[in-house]
Amino acid sequence: MRRGLFISLEGGEGAGKSTQNRNIIDWLTSRGKTVVETREPGGTFVSEQIRKVLLDTRNAGLNATAELLLMFAARSQLVEEVILPSLEAGKVVICDRFADASYAYQGGGRQLGAHTVAAVEQLVLKDLQPDITLLFDIPVEQGMQRVAGRGAADRFEVESLQFFERVRSAYLERAAAFPERFRIIDASKDEAQVWQQVKDTLQAGLGL
Numbered sequence: 001m002r003r004g005l006f007i008s009l010e011g012g013e014g015a016g017k018s019t020q021n022r023n024i025i026d027w028l029t030s031r032g033k034t035v036v037e038t039r040e041p042g043g044t045f046v047s048e049q050i051r052k053v054l055l056d057t058r059n060a061g062l063n064a065t066a067e068l069l070l071m072f073a074a075r076s077q078l079v080e081e082v083i084l085p086s087l088e089a090g091k092v093v094i095c096d097r098f099a100d101a102s103y104a105y106q107g108g109g110r111q112l113g114a115h116t117v118a119a120v121e122q123l124v125l126k127d128l129q130p131d132i133t134l135l136f137d138i139p140v141e142q143g144m145q146r147v148a149g150r151g152a153a154d155r156f157e158v159e160s161l162q163f164f165e166r167v168r169s170a171y172l173e174r175a176a177a178f179p180e181r182f183r184i185i186d187a188s189k190d191e192a193q194v195w196q197q198v199k200d201t202l203q204a205g206l207g208l
């Protein structure tokens with residue numbers, strides 16, 4: 001039984017997900033909602049351990065299928081330990097990336113294809129989907145410029161421009177395939193303009 005609300009934030013590096021996540025949480029909290037914030041890969045003890053493996057540049061030899069399975073292993077723990085119990089308790093769950101990210105990064109970026117991702121998704125998630133997914137869409141180079149000074153690059157951040165172009169295209173394909181669930185946010189605008197879009201979208205889409 002799900003009584004809460006499941007919001008996922010998607011998009012490439014530097015799109016502004018973390019920045020807008022803070023705005024969303026403050027806004028929902030001010031409206032009396034109990035918000036549970038989480039992120040992927042991670043969000044539980046086991047999932048954070050898996051995150052370290054996934055992001056460690058020393059694991060350059062991790063193959064694409066192993067990466068996909070580790071992502072869904074971390075996701076499975078997060079769903080069971082955090083997402084489902086929170087939704088059952090009537091809370092709002094905001095997840096910084098969810099299964100659509102595997103379609104984008106492993107399906108698109110690593111070129112495993114959507115069918116492969118869908119097979120694992122079906123095994124792990126059954127029919128669990130976010131109620132609404134905000135896709136922060138930004139030209140790849142603009143996003144990269146925003147995060148240029150962010151410290152040492154992780155195992156994804158060292159990837160090529162072409163990789164991130166495939167990620168962006170795969171995200172946009174997901175949005176086109178699931179128009180009821182997805183809302184595309186023009187993340188190239190300044191922070192205040194992006195927040196206005198996000199707020200309008202949540203108000204309209206969720207009746208908040």
Ligand SMILES: Nc1ncnc2c1ncn2[C@@H]1O[C@H](COP(=O)(O)OP(=O)(O)O)[C@@H](O)[C@H]1O
Nearest residue numbers: 012013014015016017018019146189190191194
């Ligand atoms: N709309 C925006 N315009 C310009 N810079 C932004 C905007 N939103 C966020 N930033 C900055 O860009 C960087 C990446 O933002 P962040 O929210 O961490 O992106 P993400 O979580 O999607 O990778 C941060 O330094 C942030 O302050």
Ligand SMILES: [Mg+2]
Nearest residue numbers: 017018019096
């Ligand atoms: Mg972030």
